[in-house]
Amino acid sequence: MEQSGVRVGPQPIAAAGAQFKDSPRNTSGGASISESLARGKDAIGAAATDAMNAAGSDLQSLQADLNSLKDTLAKFMAQAGSEAARSARDVTSNVADQVGGVANNLADRGADMASAASDQAKSFATELENMARRNPIGALAGAVVVGMLIGLLGRRR
DSSP: OTTTTOEETTEEHHHHHHHHHHOSSOSSHHHHHHHHHHHHHHHHHHHHHHHHHHHHHHHHHHHHHHHHHHHHHHHHHHHHHHHHHHHHHHHHHHHHHHHHHHHHHHHHHHHHHHHHHHHHHHHHHHHHHHHHHHOHHHHHHHHHHHHHHHHHHHHHO
C-alpha cells in the first residue's frame, strides 16, 4: 500500500512487490500481491461501509427507542397526575362529608343541651318562686346576700 505510505520493514510495500517481480522464481508474483492488496483494500472498505451502515441503523433504532420511552413516560406522568388529582378530590370530599357529619352531630347535641338547660332553668325558677311564696322573709334575705356578693365581686375588678 504505497498510496497510504504504510511501510513494512525498511522499504515501502510497492518496493517489496517490485523486488518479487524481479525475482526469477516468481514471475507472476507481483500481480498476485497487487491483486491481494486491492482485494484487501476492497474488503476493508466494504467492512467499514457495513460497520457504518450498521452503526447508522443502530443509531436510528436507539433514537426510535428513546422517542418511544419519552412518549411512555409522558403518558405515565399524565396518568399519575390524573390519579393524584382524583385522589385529592376523593380525600377532600370525604373530609368535607366527615366535617359536615360532625358539625351536624355537634349542632344536634348543642340543641339538646340548650333544651335541657332551658328546662332546668325553668324548673329552678319555678322552685325559687315556690320558695319565695312559702317563706318571703328568707327569700328577701337571700336576695340581699346575693346582691352583696355581686357588689363585692364587682368592686375587686
